[in-house]
Amino acid sequence: MKQINGELFKNMLISGANHLYNNYPEVDALNVFPVPDGDTGMNMNLTMQSGAKEIMNRNDNDIYSITKVFSRGLLMGARGNSGVITSQIFRGIAEGMKDKKCVDAIELSEAFISGKNVAYKAVIKPVEGTILTVIREASDELAHRVTKDMSVEEAFNIILLEAKESLKRTPNLLPILKEVGVVDSGGAGLVKILEGMNSALHGEFIDKNEVTAVDTKGSAQVAADDENDEFGxxxxxxxxxxxxxxxxxxxxxxxxxxxxxxxxxxxxxxxxxxxxxxxxxxxxxxxxxxxxxxxxxxxxxxxxxxxxxxxxxxxxxxxxxxxxxxxxxxSSAPLSAPKKALKEYALIVTSSGKGIDEYFNELNVDGIVSGGQTMNPSTQDFIKKIEEVNAKNVFILPNNGNIILAANQAKEVLKDKVNVIVIPTKTIMQGIVSAMNFSSDLDVETNISNMNEALKSVKSGAVTFAIKDTEINGITVHKDEFMAIKESKDIISSFKDKIDALKELVKNLVDEDSSILTILIGEDVTKEEAEEIKEYFNKTYKDIDCDIRDGNQPIYSFIVGVE
Known part of the structure; x- marks a missing residue:
């Protein structure tokens, strides 16, 4: 066919979302890091489902209207870096289809080039060998080959085939992928989306499977809001x-x-x-x-x-x-709450675990967005909390590298209403020291400077279990062993016992300049183990102020900070 309209493109988008839904565990399995965290496949799946939900019952014939509504749904539901980048790809595609009722092959190519450009602009430091590479090479290939007489089917086939070839090449661009023997998971998720879209374009719409495939790694992506226990x-x-x-x-x-x-x-x-x-x-x-x-x-x-x-x-x-x-x-509409009086400042943090929540409350934060490794919050979660705290200037501490983009996207959505400042905290401990250095008596720029400077004063680490056998940076890790992880991604050792892993981690982090050791104890640690830890570290590190408390965080047995 020479052109496609909104009705057909709607089916393509939903089919793409369904195909990813049916296969997201396969995408999750490609994740390099053997940690049970917020996985790429699930994040992209939840993001795409948000978009599909928005257009499910729409009957628009013009392609721009459908794509614009779909991209808005993606934007609000985007989770994790992969979800945010996916939302930006389709935002760019929508911009490339502006005011169009139908598109031909050339216009489809232009829309995908727009999608590529917007996605790259959304990432401060684009990394090749990722989903960005796949969308760039697929879009560029079609732009190079498209002709006036080309059918839309042929054009989309070019996009899909080049995306698959580009995905195969990602290990050549990212050494860690080659070391572990996988392709990029974000790129793989994009290929699943494109496969589903292409199938619908050729008259074979993909439905959701009756029972969704199960993530064999046991990763979780459940998001919840921080509310009082008596409500809900x-x-x-x-x-x-x-x-x-x-x-x-x-x-x-x-x-x-x-x-x-x-x-x-x-x-x-x-x-x-x-x-x-x-x-x-x-x-x-x-x-x-x-x-x-x-x-x-x-x-x-x-x-x-x-x-x-x-x-x-x-x-x-x-x-x-x-x-x-x-x-x-x-449909889980949030319960209404009386709007708070407008104030000058508010501080919002991402947290996971009752004890960590209590720690942040001690630091007088104004709002907590539930989330972390196991369930990255969406852009909408941040927007809701920003509106709830009702302040002129809102500081956000994402406390996870995979959440920063979603926080920044919320900032972009509300830029004409609220001055949102995202401090790029990548760990809970960075968030804690950053919150400690916030003061409502100082101006915005001074707070930004102080909070960013504070990030340099803390070294972070964590202990968690491995979900698969792997070898990363020369470290051999076996399934169910406990890994000592430095600064979110640097595995320094692996042990059968969680306390041994903790001891090795602290030994690696502490140096002659260290003065404070903080250990947040996870929900899987027994009372006996907690007492053993307190006795050992208070005795071994006498010259350091040891703050050992319950964090009650899932997945991570211990979260460690050294200042």
């Missing part, structure tokens, strides 16, 4: 675990840990392939979305505890899905 939704469901492969990968303890981090009054009961859950949460939709990865719902009940009435908050996504599964599309 009482959520109960019974589900049947999926096929045998799903049953083998389902780990009740890890499943319980993830849900417990984002709710309270949690009860999880498993009887063979039946799992029953009761939890109080602000976001039942996200809880159910995570749980659905492991099987199908047999019964779901949600009660709005604040309004004191029972309300089922889900409806059928489509007739086909409702016939196959009890899974539903969840």
């Amino acid at each position: 939704y009482c959520t109960e469901f019974i589900m049947r675990l999926g096929p045998d492969s799903t049953k083998k990968t389902f780990q009740k303890n890890r499943f319980t840990s993830v849900l417990n981090s984002h709710g309270n009054s949690l009860v999880v009961v498993q009887d063979d392939d039946i799992v029953k859950v009761h939890v109080h949460t602000m976001n039942p939709g996200n809880i159910l979305s995570y749980a659905q990865n492991f099987g199908e719902f047999l019964k779901v009940k949600i009660e709005n505890m604040t309004e004191q009435h029972n309300e089922i908050l889900f409806n059928e996504q489509n007739k086909k899905d409702s016939e196959k599964s009890a899974a539903a599309k969840i």
